[in-house]
Amino acid sequence: MPSNAGTTRLVIVESPAKAKTISGYLGPGYVVEASFGHVRDLPRNAADVPAKYKGESWARLGVDVDNGFHALYVVSADRRQQISKLVKLSKEVDEIFLATDEDREGEAIAWHLVETLKPKVPVKRMVFHEITKPAIQAAVANPREIDRDLVDAQEARRILDRLYGYEVSPVLWKKVMPKLSAGRVQSVATRIVVERERQRMAFRTAEYWDILATLAVANAGEGPRTFNATLIALNGDRIATGKDFEPTTGKVRAGAGVVHLDEGGARGLAARLDGRPFTVTRVEEKPYRRRPYAPFITSTLQQEAARKLRLSSQQTMRTAQRLYENGYITYMRTDSVNLSETAISAARRQIVELYGERSVPPEPRRYTGKVKNAQEAHEAIRPAGDNFRTPGEVAKELSAEEFKLYELIWRRTIASQMTDAVGSSVSVRIRAVSTSQEEADFGATGKTITDPGFLRAYVESSDDENAEAEDAERRLPTLVKDQPLTADELAAQGHHTQPPSRYTEASLVKALEELGIGRPSTYASIMQTIQDRGYVTKRGQAMIPTFLAFAVIGLMERHYPRLIDYDFTASMENELDEIAGGDHAAVDFLTAFYFGSSNGAGDQDIARSGGLKKLVTENLSEIDARSVNSIPLFTDEDGREVVVRVGRYGPYLQRAVPGETPAAPAEGEESGSQGDRAPIPEGLAPDELTPEKVHELFLGGSGERKLGDDPATGEPIVLKSGRFGPYVSSGERKSSLLRSQTPDSLSLDEALRLLSLPRLVGVAPDGVEVFANNGRYGPYVKQGEEFRSLESEEQMFTVTLDEALALLAAPKTRGRRAAAPPLREMGVDPLTEKPLVIKDGRFGPYVTDGEVNASLRRGQTPEALSIEEASEMLADKRAKGPAPRKKAAAKKAPAKKAPAKKATATKKTAAASKSTAAKKTTTAKATAARKATPAKKAAPKKATASPAEE
Secondary structure (H helix, E strand, C coil), rough: CCCCCCEEEEEEEEEHHHHHHHHHHHHHCCEEEEECCEECCCCCCCCHHHHHHHCCCCCCCCCHHHHCEEEEEECCCCHHHHHHHHHHHHHHCCCEEEEEEEEEEEEHHHHHHHHHHCCCEEEECCCCCCCCHHHHHHHCCCCCCHHHHHHHHHHHHHHHHHHHHHHHHHHHHHHHHCCCCCCCCHHHHHHHHHHHHHHHHHHHCCCCEEEEEEECCCCCCCCCCCEEEEEEEECCCCCHHHHHHHCCCEECCCCCCEEECCCCCCCHHHHCEEEEEEEEEEEEEEEEEEECCCCCCCHHHHHHHHHHHHCCCHHHHHHHHHHHHHHCEEECHHHHHHHCCHHHEEEEEEEHHHHHHCCCCCCCCCCCCCCCCCCCCCCCEEECCCCCCCHHHHHHHHCHHHHHHHHHCCCCCHHHCCCCCCCCEEEEEEEEEEECCEEEEEEEEEEEEEEEEHCCCCCCCCCCCCCCCCCCEEEECCCCCCCCCEEEEEEEEEEEEECCCCEEHHHHHHHHHHHHHCCCCCCCHHHHHEEEECEEEECCCEEEEHHHHHHHHHHHHHHHHHHHHHHHHHHHHHHHHHHHHCCCHHHHHHHHHHHCCCCCCHHHHHCCCHHHHHHHHHHHHHCCCCHHHEEEECCCCCCCCEEEECCEEEEEECCCCCCCCCCCCCCCCCCCCCCCEECCCCCCCCCCCHHHHHHHHHHHHCCCEEEEEEECCCCCCEEEECEEEEEECCCCCEECCCCCCCHHHHCHHHHHHHHCCEEEEECCCCCCCCEEEEEECEHHHHHHHEEEEECCCCCCHHHHHHHHHHHHCCCCCCCCCCCCCCCCCCECCCCCCCCEEEEEEECEEEEECCCEEECCCCCCCCCCCCCHHHHHHHHHHHHHHCCCCCCCCCCCCCCCCCCCCCHHHHHHHHHHHHHHHHHHHHHHHHHHHHHHCCCCCCCCCCCCCCCCCC
C-alpha cells in the first residue's frame, strides 16, 4: 500500500490494462485496481440463484415482477476473488474513486460496485473520455456523484432484455428448436437480414442493352483525344436501365416510358450508326465541392474498418479498446460527432505542419450528429491528447492491427478539419442520326478536382465495391456545342439487373443506426450473437441468413409482430432515454411492457394486448410448429409445392406428390411425412435454391447425381448427400469424400478411387492382410487390431506393404502425431496468474491455462483475442464447472446357469440369449431415439439457456 502524509485513495476501473495506464499517471497515494468489467448481474441459470430464492415463482427470471421489478443480482463466481480483494482494499483507504466508463454501462458498474463493496469511506465518481495524464488529473480534481437516472435507465434496459429473452426464447425452444434465443435487438437485426434474403429470393433478373461509343475529337490540344459516351435516349425516349425493371418480375415497370433494347436491337442500331457523324448538342459545367466527413463515431468506425481493413465489428471494438486503454485514442463507444476545442486546435496545428496553411479553413468545423436517438455525451473518436501523434510516431509501439486502426482514426480526424475538395463537373450530350433516321442521344460526364483539400488525408469507402472513389477524376476533352465528333468504335453491351446486395456487418450496423435501434456499446455484440445462435453465417463479408432464421422470424412475424417491429424497438430506446433524463419512471415503463397496465409509459399496443406475459402464454397454443418450420419456395412444373423444412438435423427439401399438400413432420419429428425429400447441402444460401438447383437436388429422390457406371461391375456410381456429408455409392459399397474433394468437381475416376477403399495393401509374412483406409480421425493402415495413422490422404492409395509394415512395427504413439506447438502464447492470466496459450484442437482453436479450456467463438481469431477476453472466457468456463459425466449403467449379476440336462435345454438357452440381445438392441434404439427427439414438454420453468442481452 502506498502511503504518504495525505489521503490514500482507491481508484477502481474495469480492466487491468486501463489500471496499469492510469496508475502511471497518479503516482503515490493512489491504488488502482480493476473490477474486470461487471461485478454482478442477473442470474444466468438456475444454478446461480441463491438457495433462499429458489422456491420463488420469479426466480427463473431473476426479476421479481410483482414487487416493483426488483432485480436479483448475484456476483459471478469468477469475480468473487477480485471482489474480496476490493473489499479488503476499501477498508484500508480514505476515499474511493469509481473510474468506470462515462456511459450508462459504466455508470451502472459504478453503482454495482458501491452496492457490492458497501464501503464505509466517501465514494466519488471520476469520469474522463481519454486516458492521458492531463485528462486523468482533471478527472481526479473534478469528481461527481453517481447519476442515478443513468443507472435506472441501464437497469431498466437490462431487465427489459431479460424479460424479452426469457419469455420469448422458450417459445422458440418448444416450437422451433431447443437452445435458441430471442432478443429485443438481435431478433430485429435477424429480421433485417432475412428480409433482404427474401428480396433476393423473389428477385427475377432482366437483361437490357445499350451502346458504348468511343468518340474522338479532332485537334484535341492538351486534353484527351478520345472519351466514352453511353446511349441514353432513342427518338426522345430514354433507354431502359436497371432501375426501370420490377425486381420480382424482371419486366419493365408500368408507365416507365422507356425503350427496352435487346441484344439484336442494340447491335442493329450500332450498325446503323456506324460511320455516321456525331455532334455535341449540350455542354453543362458546374462547380464541384465536397465537404469533409464528420469524425468517427462507433458505428462509422465499424463500417469503415470493415470496408478498408476487413475487420469484423468485434475485431474493431477489441482493437479500439486496446488503443483507448493504452492512451492512444479517446473513448470508442460514442454517437457524438463533436470535437473538443483542444482537439480542434490540435488537428488544425497538425494540418498546417503536414499540408500547409491553405489546407486549413478560416473557421473550425462543427458537426451535427444525424444518429437517431443519439444520447452519448462523449467526443467523437479521435487520437488522444492535446497534440496528436502521427501514425509514424506510434508505429513501433503498436501491433499491425492496432496501427492500421489508429491510422484510420487519425486520418479521419485530421480530414474533418481540412478544407473542402473543389473542382468542376461536366455533363455532355451528343447526338447521331442513324441510316434509318433514328435520333440517338449519348451522354458523358467528367470530373476534375482542382484542389483535393481533405481528400489528401482521407477518402471514405463505399459498401458498393464497384462505386467510384470520391477522389477519382474523369477527364473529358474541352468540348463546345455543335462540335463535330467521330466514332472510333460502337460496341453493343449487355447488362443484367442485380438483386439487392446482402448486408455486411458494416451495412447492417448502419441500418440499425438509421432505424434508431441499439446503442454504440451493443452493435458488435449483436453482430456476434446472431452468428453464434446460428441465425446468420458469413461468406466473405456478406451476411447470409440460415433457414433456422427464416423459421424464427416467421414465427415472430405471425404471432409477435410488435416485438420485432422497427418503430416499436426504436420507441423503446426513446423511452429509455427519457428514463435516463429523469422524465419517466422505470417501473411504469416495465409494468406497461410486461403486464399491459398503461400509466402513460410503455408501448400502447403491447399494453392493450395484455403485455408480454399474456402475449407469450395465451397465444402459445395458436402457434403451429409444422407451419412455422416450413418455408415455401415455389410450385414446380408438376404442381408439387416445394418447401424447406427446418428439421432436427438441419434444413431439407420436401415436395408433395401431385394433388397433395406435403405434410410437415410433427413437432420435433423428422419422419413420417409424405412426399419426396432431399438434403440441402451445407453452405447453400437460401436464394440459391432456384428451381434448377432444387431439381438437381431431387434427382434420384435424395439429392443424388449419377457420375457414371463402374466398368468392372456395371453398377451405377452415384454421388449422394447424407447426414454426415457427401459420399459416393455403388451397389453395397459406400465411401465418404476426402477433405480435399468437393461434390461439384468430383469426377468418375475419383469416385472409383474412393470406392476402392478399404484398399488391400498386401499380405504380411504372418499371413494377415494389411489394409489402408480412411476413418473418423483421418487416413490409416490396419493389420488385424493394429492401426497406425498416415500423414496424408494420398498415402492411402500409394503406401506399399513394406512402408505399411514399418509403420505398424513402430511403437504406438499416444496421439496421431506429436503435439503441435501452440498457435499463440498470450501471457499471464490477470485473474489466476497462469500462462495462457491458444492451441488448435479437434474442434478448432481454444484458449487454455493448462487446466481449463475454452473454445474460441465463431468470428474470434487467435490473433485478435485479447488477454482480458481470454481470461473472461476461462473464468466463465471455470464457473460452470466440469460437464456432468454420464453414469454407466449398473452391471447385472450374471444369472447362475443350471447344468444342461437335455439337448432341448441348450436350444432354449440359445433362444433366450437371442431374445435378450434383441431386447437390448431395441432398448438401445429407443434410448437413442429419446435422446435424438426433443421431449414434448411445456416451456421449462427454469431457464437453461441464457439468451444474450438484446
